[in-house]
Amino acid sequence: MNADVDADVDASLDGSLDAVLVGFADRLRQATRFNIGFPGATDIDHTDLLSWAGRLLNNVGDPDVDGLAANHSKLFERRVLRFVAELLRAPVGWWGYVTSGASEGTLHALYLARRRYPKAVCYYTTAAHPSVAKAVDILNVDTVLVRTTACGEMDYHDLATVVGQHRDRPAIVVATAGTTLTEAVDDLREVEAVLDELAVTRRWVHVDAALAGIPLALLSPDERPGLDFADGAHSLVISGHKFLGAPMPCGILVTATRPNPAPGLVPYSGSPDTTLLGSRNGHTPLLLAHTVDRLGWEGLHARAGQARAVAGHAVRRLSGIGWPAWRQHPHAFTVVIRTPPQVVRDKWVLAGDGRDSSHIVFMPGITLGQIDEFVADLHTALTPRPTDPRQSIVDGRGSGVVVPPQRVPARAVT
Amino acid sequence: MNADVDADVDASLDGSLDAVLVGFADRLRQATRFNIGFPGATDIDHTDLLSWAGRLLNNVGDPDVDGLAANHSKLFERRVLRFVAELLRAPVGWWGYVTSGASEGTLHALYLARRRYPKAVCYYTTAAHPSVAKAVDILNVDTVLVRTTACGEMDYHDLATVVGQHRDRPAIVVATAGTTLTEAVDDLREVEAVLDELAVTRRWVHVDAALAGIPLALLSPDERPGLDFADGAHSLVISGHKFLGAPMPCGILVTATRPNPAPGLVPYSGSPDTTLLGSRNGHTPLLLAHTVDRLGWEGLHARAGQARAVAGHAVRRLSGIGWPAWRQHPHAFTVVIRTPPQVVRDKWVLAGDGRDSSHIVFMPGITLGQIDEFVADLHTALTPRPTDPRQSIVDGRGSGVVVPPQRVPARAVT
Amino acid sequence: MNADVDADVDASLDGSLDAVLVGFADRLRQATRFNIGFPGATDIDHTDLLSWAGRLLNNVGDPDVDGLAANHSKLFERRVLRFVAELLRAPVGWWGYVTSGASEGTLHALYLARRRYPKAVCYYTTAAHPSVAKAVDILNVDTVLVRTTACGEMDYHDLATVVGQHRDRPAIVVATAGTTLTEAVDDLREVEAVLDELAVTRRWVHVDAALAGIPLALLSPDERPGLDFADGAHSLVISGHKFLGAPMPCGILVTATRPNPAPGLVPYSGSPDTTLLGSRNGHTPLLLAHTVDRLGWEGLHARAGQARAVAGHAVRRLSGIGWPAWRQHPHAFTVVIRTPPQVVRDKWVLAGDGRDSSHIVFMPGITLGQIDEFVADLHTALTPRPTDPRQSIVDGRGSGVVVPPQRVPARAVT
Amino acid sequence: MNADVDADVDASLDGSLDAVLVGFADRLRQATRFNIGFPGATDIDHTDLLSWAGRLLNNVGDPDVDGLAANHSKLFERRVLRFVAELLRAPVGWWGYVTSGASEGTLHALYLARRRYPKAVCYYTTAAHPSVAKAVDILNVDTVLVRTTACGEMDYHDLATVVGQHRDRPAIVVATAGTTLTEAVDDLREVEAVLDELAVTRRWVHVDAALAGIPLALLSPDERPGLDFADGAHSLVISGHKFLGAPMPCGILVTATRPNPAPGLVPYSGSPDTTLLGSRNGHTPLLLAHTVDRLGWEGLHARAGQARAVAGHAVRRLSGIGWPAWRQHPHAFTVVIRTPPQVVRDKWVLAGDGRDSSHIVFMPGITLGQIDEFVADLHTALTPRPTDPRQSIVDGRGSGVVVPPQRVPARAVT
Incomplete structure (x- = not known):
């Protein structure tokens, strides 16, 4: 084992597997209730399908061509792709597949974009997911980063500035629908307006909608920022293990056109080699x-609404005890809060920017009970305990750094 | 849904999911027994773990650093990595992770190789898996293909020729341990000799050992071609759903050194971003x-021996009825046969080169009874049926093309 | 035949040719009267020349050198080239040839421009014909697209901005005299002013005058925008099957100078290989x-005036029934209208931008009777029919989308 | 008019068109009989179709999608494409269109090849048609010329040498099926063997079969060199005005796969923009x-056989009078002869290499009578005329240069 690993970890490496499994089970059971910082919905019951596990x-090769072997689930893959493509208003001739996660989807989309425009410059914001930076490095694509607003949304004026400096080259723009830290949404209609104004018709707009793609697409286009194919996307990826609650990481990539060159049938597998990787997990499409299928548009729409209501409740409860908390927009599941004291973070798993700002992602499955318990714990941690002179208020506040005012956006909602 | 899909498929797209699931279950049940052309072992029972499914x-981020969230299985990932790395004689400081399949492993290995040698030329054979060609295209690496022998093994003289034309540039060589069509193994000791002779010290040798890596590594190094780290590999990938029988596609990548530059902790997840993709399936490591753990070296070794015995049995049985069949080497699970008549292929799923040559991969789980039934079916198809004058012997032989003699290798074994 | 073709089409593929010819004749006869969206003049009678058909x-090779074989019509080619070159005020030493269409002419002109200035940047507007984008892709020329006004004319300020960013490189500017959608004309005098102001003397200005070149050139230079050689063009292409009414697609390319380097005589054909393609259609020059020859300047001028009068009549008639319709300038044959209801488009073949805007091109041959019938059909479609309760007004209006006000130009004329 | 043109020509430029037409008719009538050096078949009667002329x-856009306007002949285009594609054993998924000539077909094929392999090197022989050199110049593709044998066929050893020097780059190989001067045919099976031996799998083989594609494809594959899709072609172009006798230059391009990227419907025309040029002549497909359709396989096969018989007759007759004449292979229509004296060439239009070698192309339509008359004229010219002492034998023999022995191939046939 690698020398970087802790001694603790090494120790358990050598125990019997059965003993380790018991500890693993205990850890997971205890952890689920307090794991509120990462966006995996926990309300979907997959028991019906466990017999397949x-x-x-x-699912080797293209989802639209079954291939020689029978042990695939492409029929189910096509069903879920159709549902998602229609929801995202994909044009006739759309294509897609179920990926191992949003990162694979973004890498494949940018690979297709580079094949279409080999000399393109790629533009994305400083709030984009790290998978975008990795993808352009892998693909060797020239890149310009775009500034964001204080809340993490793309600064469209800055996009205009940098694209305006490279009008001799095609543009690949990566917009994010739901940034990791604040769930900010880059508005595709604004991106389109910038590119139109600069006459950059050689363009590919990819949307990393891992977190918020499905929930936003369930709304009327008038109620939400531009994010789908009708709003200008050429490719879009969502996560399958976030809002859709799959029990293993996966994603769905949809593109406006079928990948080219069409590689034809591969004799070995009998299905065209159109995806990024070869053998693909057939359980996640199922x-x-x-x-x-079970929830349908109505069920998904209702889940999203309930989860947002819990998020709104959380903001009100936290504000009620004077702890800074806000949401970027009324459709956000993410509540950004000042990083709580360490004692609270020892119990509750949050995520954050590593500095003064943390967040909770109110995916379906988080209950009002959980948020009430969290707020109570935070309140307790903030209250001076006269019986224990060893702990001061300041100690209890963790870093104690005040959230800079400029990071509390004017548009913040509850 | 895309217009290229068959009408049949479209029809079932609109059925109820429950009805489709029933048909799916039937299809899978019937297909398993006859699916002998693709290398997924079927003898491992995963029932114990279904409660986790x-x-x-x-498993976000690096396997050696747990990160913030608790719902991962990195402890198990480290256990299986250690087992595999030791088996492959990886040096101190090795690194690795469980991938979504061998394709991801090869792409990541070549990405690391390009980062180490940005101006390298990549060499691989015409028998290499298509994932290698895709990886070098994604990575934009200059490439030279190397000829193979008639049996699909790298032509080392040709390797010397082409590397000799580019001694001013570092070399990335991809060797295959178990090609898709014949299970040929490129011998790393020969590759090393070529590179040493040409004084190309700036080198990265990646081994695509998806099919044969584990079974060959279970043998003594004297009994098998060079393929592991002690034989010269800088990175090596195996499949998890072939010999190791995982129920969903996965792979294991091992590299001789930890990825460089080490990216440090990512605040959001708390684990370094060292893998190709972000969120990773935590079920496959488990x-x-x-x-x-359950089988250990002995159990795996015994399984491999038994499967090879079945393969040898198959060659003898097929030769017994006069049907051309051979194995590339005595450790091969793959039996290459002349493509059988269509009536046989309607029942048995084989894979092949799309022309006159097909193969069966005798992974653990294929029984003597299955091969006997297959041989009987083939024999029946070849026997003239006097009671049915409509069918002649010639009709029954499918393509009827004789395997060209030069494709029957001198080293072929039973 | 390719799988993408409709079943209907496939069916007729297998009928007897005679039967298919009969159906073809019927279709053409019926279609001509209603085909008002595409700019092919139908008033020229070619009967005199059918004996040659x-x-x-x-016409192999250069139009100025007859070559070995006698079966060419280069004498006629030289006659029509001279007429057009004089009309376009081409300088002494001009050159040209009859092409297979304007697309070939533009490709050849830009090929000559790139040979003259291998490091040039090519500038053209978003309203330019797709053949320009294709040509620069074929020729691998760096490109910057220029914004247009709402009416489709080049935004000269934007041209100044982008040329100003690349003053270190020669400029190839493609101006359009009669854009496809609105018949907007880029004014060469404005283009010249921009290039002069920026001191970009290494320039090649090509004019894609496929639609409007001849009719505008028949006017006094004072009455029309700059478009010809005296206005700054280095090359200019017109269509032969639009205003000039040739019964098969063709075009005329004229350049200010003879192609350089002069390739000399080719022994095989006896004529220099100066054109883009080799064998050229000898019927179209004839x-x-x-x-x-038959119409002369006067005849052509009169035809253009009559056609413009019909176009003006159409705008007045359409406005009379309240349907949005406008022309870009008083010399335009193109009347832009709001896309009519589907029932109207089922009968009349219009062209358009695929959204809310369509157009009719009033080439010579379209009669007042046709436009009156069209307006009557449109009026009927807009009138509620009380006797048929199944059809509402809203249904009858097709997309019903109102032309956005910003697309109705201030300069619009009737 | 350009200063390079002869004064004679200029004079007729100013005559009345009617007078010029009369002279033109006379010239054509007289010329046809003696125009035996260029390969246009003259035996097809197109009278039935003149009413369309x-x-x-x-035919705007893609042949498989009709588009908005009705005045096209795509149904006929699809019929002729299907006939040719089947004859050339094109694979499922083939595509093609009727071009303005073979030059356009080659340019488009190489454009598609460059899009598929942007870094490819293009290889073609010194006997290839000038359109190939022009295409690679237009496309900016790196190029290596390959030596030919004395008869004009590709030297496959030299191909191996030059491809072997660039194995790090994809190969575009242009093979010629019927070179201009000797009708030599590059054998695709040899080309494939070279590329296979060098492991150059990234390849595009284009066949310029303008002259001999159809006549050779009518033979059994065993009787002729490799030239079609089953022999390894990725694209192939034939002429429509040579063996197929169309009265205006045209060609047919067939590719193994549909062009990508699939550009989607273009709103303006309603048909994808997949061809090199935009508007295409709809008369030539008809x-x-x-x-x-009228001749079918049998009729075309019979025509080819008859024309070859005339060619064989010519070789025997010419040899009979001692004049050097040969054919490259028994399927050739081209008879290469020593360039006849000027007096013969004043009457008969031959083509040649501009030096000592000329040729006659025995397309269908040339009669035994014509060849007998030609041989008689040649014999007369070679016979000393004692009554005219001013003319010596040497004068009568034109250049008088003897064909170098190495240019008379061992394989020459009658």
Whole structure:
């Protein structure tokens, strides 16, 4: 084992597997309730499909061509793709597949974009997911980063400035629908306006909608920023294990056109090699198809509404005890808060920017009870305890750094 | 749905999910027994772990650093990595992770190689898996293809020729341990000799050992071609859903050194971003750890021996009825046969080169009974049926093309 | 035949040719009267020349050198070239040839421009014909697109901005005299002013005058925007099958100078290889020479005036029934209208931007009777029909989308 | 008019068109009989279709999608494409269109090849048609010329040498099926063997089969060199006005796969913009469909056989009078002869290399009578005329240069 690993970890490496499994089970059971910083919905019951879990399902190649072997779930893959593509108003001739996660989807989308425009410059914001920076490095694409507003949304004036400096080259723009830290949404209609004004018609707009793509697409286009194919996207990726609650990481990539060159049938597998990787997990399409089929548009829409209500409740409760908390927009599941004291973070798993700002992502499955308990714990931690002179108020506040005023946006909502 | 899909498929797209699931179950049940052309072992029972299947396990980031969230299985990932790395004689300081499949492993290995040698030329054979060609295209690496022998093994003289034309540039060589069509193994000791002779010290040798890596590594180094780190590999990838029998596609990448530059902790997840993709399936490490732990070296070694015995039996039985069949080497699970008549292929799923050559991959789980039934079916198809004058012998032989003699290798074994 | 073709089409593929010819004749006869969206003049009678139609006429090589074989019509080609070159005020030493269409002319002109200035940047507007984008892609020329006004004319300020960013490189500017959608005309005098102001003397200005070149050139230079050689063009292409009414697609390219380097005589054909393609259609020069010879300047000028009068009549009639309709300038043959209801478009073939805007091109041959019938059909479609309760007004209006006000130009004329 | 043109020519430029037309008719009538050096078949009667000649037929965009306007002949285009694609054993998914000539087809094919392999090197022989050199110059593709044998066929050893020097780059190989001067045919099976031996799998083989594609494809593959899709072609172009006898230059391009990226429907025309140029002549598809439909495989096969018989007759007759004459192979229509004396060439239009070698192309339509008359004229010219002492034998023999022995190939046939 690598020398960087802790001694603790090394120790358990050598125990019997059975003993380690017991500890693993205990840890997971305890952790789920307090894991509120990462966006995996926990309200979907997959029990119906567990009978398949022990059998190899391998979706080799293109989802639209079954291939030689029978142990695949492409029929279910096509069902979930159709649901998502229609929701995202994809044009006739759209294509897509279920990926191992949003990162693979973004890498494949940018690979297709580079094949279409080999000399393009790629533009994305400083709030974009790290997978975007990794993808352009892998693909060797020239890149310009775009500034964001204080809340993490793309600064469209800055986009105009940098694209305006490279009008001799095609543009690949990566917009984010739901940034990791604040769930900010880059508005595709603004991106389109910038590119139109600069006459950059050689363009590919990819949307990393891992977090917020499905929930926003369930709203009327008038109620939400531009994010889908009708708003100007050429490709879009969502996560399958966030709002859709799949029990293993996965994603869905949809593109406006079928990848080219069409590679033809590969004799070995009998299906065209159009995806980024070869063998693909056949369980995740089954799980996703089951979820969208059972819930439908109405069920998903209702889940999103309930989760947002919990998020709104959280902001009000936290504000009630005087702790800074806000949401970027009324559709956000993410509540940004000042990083709580360490004692609270020892119990509750939050995520954050590593400095003064943390967040909770109110995916379906987080209850009002959980947020009430969290607020109570925070309140307790903030209250001076006269019986214990060793702990001062200041100690209890963790870093104690005040959130800079400029990071509390004017548009923040509850 | 895309217009290229068959009408049949479209029809079932609109059925109820429950009805479709029933048909799916029937299809899978019937297909398993006859699916002998693709290398997924079917003898591993994963029932013990099914209780985890419905729960999100997400191994974000580096396997050696747990990160903030608790719902991961990195402890198991480290156990299976250690087992595999030791088996492959990886040096101190090795690194690795469980991937979504061998394709991701190869792409990441070549990405690391390009980061180490940005001006390298990549060499691989015409028998290499298509994932290699895709990886070098994604990575924009200059490439030279190397000829193979008639049996699909790298032509080392040709390697010397082409590397000799580019001694001013570092070399990335991809060797295959178990090609898709014939299970040929490129011998790393020969590759090393070529590179040494040409004094190309700036080198990265990656081994795509998806199919044969583990079974060959279980043998003594004297009994098998060079393939592991002690034989000269800088990175090596194996499949988890082939010999190791995982029920969903996965792979294991091992590299001789930890990725450089070390990216440091990512605040959001609390684990360094060292892998190709972000969120990673946490179920496959658990399944793989369970398998290697339960079986151990002895159990895996015994399984491999038994499967090879079945393969040898198959060659003898097929030769017994006069049907051309051979194995590339005595450790091969793959039996290459002349493509059988269509009536046989309607029942048995084989893979092949799309022309006159097909193969069966005798992964653990294929029984003597299955091969006997296959041989009987083939024999029946070849026997003239006097009671049915409509069918002649010639009709029954499918393409009827004789395997060209030069494709029957001198080294072929039974 | 390719799988993408409709079943209907496939069916007729297998009928007897005679039967298919009969259906073809019927279709064409019926279609001509209603085909008002595409700019092919239909008033020229070519009967005199039909006796040549069955004989191979092949204008291999340069129009100025006859070559070895006699079966060419270069004498006629030179006659029509001279007429057009004089009309366009081409300088002494001009050159040209009859092409297979304006697209070939633009490709050849830009090829000559790139040979003159290998490091040039090419500038053209977003309203330019797709053949320009294709040509620069074929030629691998760096490109910057220039914004247009709402009416589709080049935004000269934007041209100044982008040329100003690349003053270190020669400029190839493509101006359009008659854009496809609105018949906007880029004014060469403005283009010249921009290039002069920026001191970009290394320039090549190509004019894609496919639609409007001849009719505008028949006017006094004071009455029309700058478009010809005296206004700054280095090359200019017109269509032969639009205003000039040739019965097969063709074009005329004129350049200010003879192609350089002069390739000398090619022994095989006996004529220099100065054109883009080799064998060239010898019928179209004959047809074009016949047309310009018979009509002369006066005849062509009169035809253009009559056609513009019909266009003006159409705008007044359409406005009379309240349907939005406008022309870009008083010399335009193109009337832009709000896209009519589907029932109207089922009968009349219009062209458009695929959204809310369509157009009619009033080439010579369209009669007042046709436009009156069209307006009557439109009026009927807009009138509620009380006797048929199944059809509401709203249904009858097709997309019903109102033309956005910003697309109605201030300069619009009737 | 340009100063390079002869004074004679200028004079006729100013005559009345009617007078010029009369002279033109006379010239054509007299010339046809003696125009035996250029390969246009003259035996096809197109009278049935002349009624269409005066009407605009414009096949805008892709042949498989009709588009908005009705005045096209795409149905006939699809018929002739299907006939040719089947004859050339094109794979499922083939695509093609009727071009303005073979030059356009080659340019488009190489454009598609460069899009597929942007870094490719293009290889073609010194006997290739000048359109190939022009295409690679237009496309800016790196190029290596390959030596030919004395007869004009590709030297495959030299191909191996030069491709072997660039194995790090994809290869575009242009093979010629019927070179201009000797009708030599580059054997695709040899080309494939070279590329296979060098492991150059990233390849695009284009066949310029302008002259001999159809006649050779009518033979059994065993009787002729490799030239079609089953022999390894990725694209292939034939002429429509040579063996197929169309009365205006045209060609047919077929590719193994549909062009990508699929550009989608263009609103303006309603058909994808997949061809090199935009508006395309709709008369030539009609003429070609009529020819292949009326003649069918049998008729075309018989015509080819008859024409070859005339060619064989010519070689025997010429040899009979001692004049050097040979054919490259028994399927050739081209008879290469020593360039005859000037007095013969004043009457008979030959083509040649501009030095000592000329040729006659025995396309269908040339009669035994014509060849007998030609041989008689040649014999007369070679016979000393004692009554005219001013003319010596040497004068009568034109250049008098003897064909170098190495240019008379061992394989020459009669």
